Amino acid sequence: MKKEEERRPDPEELLQRIHKEHQGKLTIFLGAAAGVGKTYTMLEAAHDRLAEGVRVAIGWVETHGRAETEKLVIGLPRIAPTVLEYRGKKLTEMGIDAILEQKPELVLVDELAHTNVKGSRHVRRFQDVEELLNAGIDVYTTLNIQHIESLNDVVAQITGIIVRETVPDSFVEQADNIQLIDIPPEDLIKRLKDGKVYISGQAQQALKSFFRPGNINALRELALRFTASRVDQDMAEYMRKNHIDGPWPAAGRVMVCVSASPFSAQLIRAAQRLAKGLRADFLAVYVDTPSRRFPMGEKERDRVWRNLNLAEELGGKIVTVAGNDIVEEMMNVARNENVTAVVIGKPRHSRLREFWHGSLVDKLLRKSEGINVYVIQSKAEAETHSAISTARNDVPAIAWLPITGGLVMTSVVTAISWVGREQLEQVNIALLYLLPILFTAVRWGRWPSYITALASVLAFDFLFTPPLLTFNVSDIRYLWSFTIFLVISFVVGGRTEMLKKEVRLTRQRETSVRTLYDFSSQIAAIIDVNQIAWTFVRHTGVALGRNTVLLLPEEQGSLKVEAQYEANMPEGRGGQAELPAAEHAVANWVWVNGQVAGRSTETLPGAEFLFVPLTVDRRTVGVFGIELGQQKMTQEERQLIYAWAGLAAIAVERGKLTEAARQAALLKESDQLRTALFNSVSHELRTPLAEISAAIATLLDSSTQYSAEIRQELLETVKSSATRMERVVANLLNTARLESGMLQLKIDWCDVEDIVGTAIRRMGETTHNHILRTRIAPDLPLLRADCVLLEHVVVNLLDNAIKYSPPGTELTIAAEQSGSEIFVSVEDNGCGISLQDLAKIFDKFYRASQQAVQVAGTGLGLSICKSIIEAHQGRIWAKNNPGGGAIFVFAVPVPANGSRSVIKESEWDDRKGTPNFGG
Template sequence: MTSTDQKARRPTPEALLEQAATEGHGKLKIFLGAAPGVGKTYEMLSSGAQRQKEGIDVVIGIVETHGRAETERLTHGLDSLPRARVSYKGRILEEMDIDAVLARRPSLVLVDELAHTNAPGSRHPKRYQDVEELLDAGIDVYTTLNIQHVESLNDVIAQITRIRVRETVPDSIIDRADEIEVIDITPEELIQRLHEGKVYVRDAAQRALKHYFSPGNLTALRELALRRTAQRVDEQMLSYMRAHAIAGPWATDERLLVCIDGGPASAGIVRYARRAADRLRCTWAAIHVETLGHVPLTEGERDRLDEALRLAETLGGEAVMASGDHVAGAILDYARENNVTQIVLGRPRGDRWFDRFRRTSVDSLIRDAGPIGVHVVPGDEDPSPDKAVRIRATTEGVDAMPYAVSTLTVAVALAIGELIQFVAALPNISLVFLAAILFTAVNYGLWPSLYASLISTLAYNFFFLAPLYTFTITDPANILALIFFTIVAVLTSNLTARTRRQIVVAQSQVKTTTELNSFSRKLAGINDLDDLLWAAAFQIASMLQLRVVFLFPADGHMSVTAGYPPEDVADDADLAAARWAYDHQRAAGRSSDTLPGAKRLFLPIKTATGMLAVVGLDRETPGPLFTADERRLLDALLDQIAVSIERIRLAEDIDNARVLSETERLRSTLLTSISHDLRTPLASIIGSVTSLKTYFDRFDAAQRNDLLSTIEDEAERLNRFVGNLLDITRLESGALNIRMTRVDLTELTETALRRASRLLSTHHVAVSVPSNLPSVMADPILLEQVLFNLLDNAAKYSPAGSTIRIEAASAGKKVLISVLDEGEGIPPEELETIFDKFRRAGSGDNRPAGTGLGLAICRGFVEVFGGTISATSRARGHGSVFTIQLPSTEVVQHQSAEVNH
């Protein structure tokens, strides 16, 4: 058994990972039909009933019978979960209750109409997303789907039927299906069902027959359904073969693989492969293999290889770059893993590359291909000469430095050899020259090492083989020794140089991988879109030596958002190409088939959710912008960038949704507060005024004074309410006008008490403010408002007749001002939120009047002064304590003196 056969009999890591990823998930079976009315729901219910007879727990998640009696009868023997009711625009819509299914956790749930759009307000916008959540929860799902709802076929079906289907499901949900059962009936049978009213009511059936349900349309849809199912079955077969290490091919269908090498016939061979694939009606791919010891391609060969790979993708094939120890082995490994049945390669034409391929790879392919067909074709050679189209701008000649160093190295080896010969007469003096050859091969590659081998041979002959100092050799043994020395030197040069190339390639790959990992970590830590785009532009520019710009749509046109080197302009041709690339999600501009006159090449940046932006790339030199390897690197970078952009936008959407939700909550709270705190005092004022106006003569002076006092109290309440709204608005808008000065707390307390006298009329007030208390730096008007709000809050939440205390004390460099009441206290869970806007203690009828803004205003004002405010409950839960901490003026003066000093 060959090493290739052994490798082919081992499951691939990708297959094992794919198999492991499905463990723990539910199984999905799709009943697929070409059109409505073929019997998908009927067959799904029948299968569900059969599974129930087998002892499986089966429930109906949601099924639409559309009034068909025979379908309705099948639901009677199955448990049906209640539907979720969603209110939308005055209507009640019924959807599958996914929470009920998850709570019930059946073994199998039946879900009709996979492409259905859920009512607004549902957990997921689409029903297929509900199904994915059920599968992730380990619940098996049976579902139904019509072929016109498959996203990738949307344009094709619109062209056939002239009807654009809006409800679609991504192909990924079909790729996830463990089983697809095609419910297939002939167009004639389906049309007969329409006539019998088994699909639509009679009027709708007649309209459908004239448009969608024509025999031609149904035949085309039927073929699409069968082909899409066959494609999925083929993918499952490949997964099975890889997971069980089965060496292909299984010739259930033709697959073609074309091998290209960058020779003059590469493009012609690709075109031949496309024609062959059309004749076989099969999928195909183009592959190029690089081995670790391969001879590097010339610039022209690299250009032709890149062009051939791009041509393969343009013609509908897949471009594959592979690596391995041997060309033939790598090709056959790929062919067996992907069930390839036919291999196409070019006929050798005497070129150096083709000579190698003919003597080794072609023979190995034919010998080891087994059941795979191998076709050697002439191809169409490019008649033009090998153009030196350079990807890089530099054009360098032969570097003389390696050869000079090689000469010097051999000279040093000669000197060492002469010294050793003089001292010890070592018989194997040639090893010294081999050391020089190895040194040259490791540091400078193949050709300098071959040069070192040549001059070492000459030096060894001239200085160490008798007769000395002549190139003549008289001893036959010395002739044989010189021949073997030359052979060993050349082989050593070649092997060492090949090892050096492998090391260089490995180092380059490690460097690229390291940079990609570093870039990925950098992107993960960026949460600002502008920063991300600048970092991405710099990364692409530094790794690929390109000039980069990112463009986003804005106000109907594309605008440059970021770039490296920094550039914020684009001409009309570039903007037109960027717009086209964004609208069509395809490349446009330089080196493309669309608007090639643009200076830059524009590539779309997109994810599964849609287009995000475009990236523009250019270089000052003409010719291709990048090689195939560089294009794959660019695609990897753009994929990371797209995911990061989507992550940032998703985070922004979540933040915006949170802000909108909070704004809506605040608006609702404010409206509720306003409706109460405006209506209640206004109702009292209006009632009092009406009573005075109507019954003025009947009221005595005391009654009239009571009504006037009510009007005054309620008017002051309204004034406080409006004042609180203005204060909180100024705080949040930053429009607060502050005049900081020294404030005497004794005087401030007296002023606040006089202003709150009416609020405190039913309470006892005790004040403890030492006369020698240091003053504080604050705005006296705003600080008085803080104290007033605390007294107002204490009065609201303390019973009549209780005592409200104001205490002040000095604590180190701080001055403490406390307001203590004898109310019910603050629950521990509300201590952290008591200063939030619209936060009020109590509930229902026990909640005191107010907006819930007073304490929020207190915190805002105190923090502006550089202080803090806190709330605690008093001992044994009798009342609460609000404490303000402000720096004393002594500390402020001391700091000021230090600054002046």
């Protein structure tokens, strides 16, 4: 059983495999150094594919003036590059838009680690390649081993040169094929000397520095090891995919602590290499400690963000926690995340600091329990500029108000002490000087208290310590007083500042949790997508104090601004104005590719907005934009935005699914309606059509002579059947008009007596088998109504009464005014209506299930009557007659012409079944 579980495929892996099937194939020609023949081999392979009939194109190839390489370029279609202007010069870069437009089957992209010119869509070329792969285009590309991110510090240790342009390991690992291009060191050196790699001057310099035989051999070994590990990984994946038993390593996790240290990047790479070797997951933890002795500046914050971004690029999971004890927080994360190994840097600070604060490595070893600890020797790297930067949360370094306040309090104490120096002893004066130090430390923190303590020491020494009015000290015991002043300011000020930082961090996190909770609570009950969009942009805009916008796809697939919030507007709402064309283009790119882009990223960083995709199950359902301009974002804001975006994506998806469910329900209801209509109509039309066909066939039969009575009877059968069909078709047309909302009342003056008379004439012969009586009150006022539709109501009610009344029984039509309404009733002496049918009798397609009488019909007549009467602002109802049969009544409002009592549904005479119209 356990073995079967191990063989069971990982769902995430299956999703990645399905996603990869829709991507282009990536082939990397990997070399140990420049000049080994990567581009040459790539061009040869491209010619072979071209001969096979594959549409090949050159996206970007650097020949470096090598004649044999330039010969291979001939014959391959080349896509024109993009021309960009930078600092007054026109530079060219790979034309990614032209490639996407032409969409060849295979494109050649040289120098994968290249950094693009400022103003390009992406900062680095591997991101261009990633977009081509997502578009389904196969890519051949070249790469040197020193440009792989995780090997950057190893290469620097070997060659002494730090490579600036790197490619994340996560991107290299997704390659479908890696071909190692290798030649002996002697051949490479000979190529250099012959000028086949660089021009003569550059070649001589390269031979003295980078291309030394020892360096080349070390780089070759790195390339061979990397390729071998890739082959081993492919073999393990093949064995797992085909259920071949093997010594699978136990699952685990490698954790590294990320900080603002310049050594942190090397530790991250070392942890990634260790995790890769152990086939374990990789975890990067950043502990935000408010107890730092010196506040973190903008430079350090940017370094922390670069390190976290590096860990993410290398495939690590990022975890951010806050606490005073770094080791304790790391161990908490390690226990929660099932960490099996921890990577930490070897201490580089002095033993005095270790004695004072303790060794981080020793603490970690003591508390690591069953976790392996790897201590790595590292050295600082040169600073690099990143397009991703974060804001500074701290106040300016120099706060003049607290310093001035401390000096003023010191001056006040000095004046008081000078005036009362005859009555006060030096001990009392020294204690008085402690007051401004303590107050400044508690009120303003460490540095103002330091300056206040220094000013107090100088004032006390100058004015009250012999010899007076000098800074000389004759008694060494006074030095203890000076030391106490400084220690008090150091301890109290430091603890106060630490507590303030803890309070600020607690408030920030409380605000983040509260805003997320508020937003999730607000959208929990909302299913309208537009309302969700407006709630989202307003909530994020108010919380961050920035302009926000949410774009959602239209039915045709293009993005439109669904909601927009402007922070400088009184109510925040800026309407649904369109974004500038450049910003909308960035949002479209995010929508298509499902990746973050815009300001503060490495993709289209020239935009004013940062655009974040709203993603659910790897599907992008919308794009959220927040205007940054020249402002910077804190890490807390960035994490909060991603959390909001996740909630908004779920809410938008829920709204769309709800709408889809509603449409599905309507479609189901429509299908049921269509089925019921088809069944009813087919049954209702079949009988009169059969009667008409039989009567006409009989009349056309020339072989038999029929009497005049028989012919008249047949013609009446045709007429009654046609009338019946006409009534069915009229009901269908009226139902269609009512359902579509196209029913328009043609209001005119109507006489109720004329309406009843016309309805009786339309019924014609169908009333001959019943006794029809009418009771129309005299002097009924005229109605403002649609005469034809009211006539149709009377016809339907009368037809219904005939169907459910035995032949020879009475049918009564009555009409009279009561108050501001005219009541018209149709009474029959049939079987009546059951209680269960009475509540549904006016529903569409509903037919009463009478035991005694079986009649045909579509079940539309009464529902049409109800709709027509309600369109006239009237009411209609049905009731059983205690003497037998049923009564259908409708009331239509008219202008009041006298004071008469208003008839209610319960005020009917049970004896005769006729309305008791008052009196």
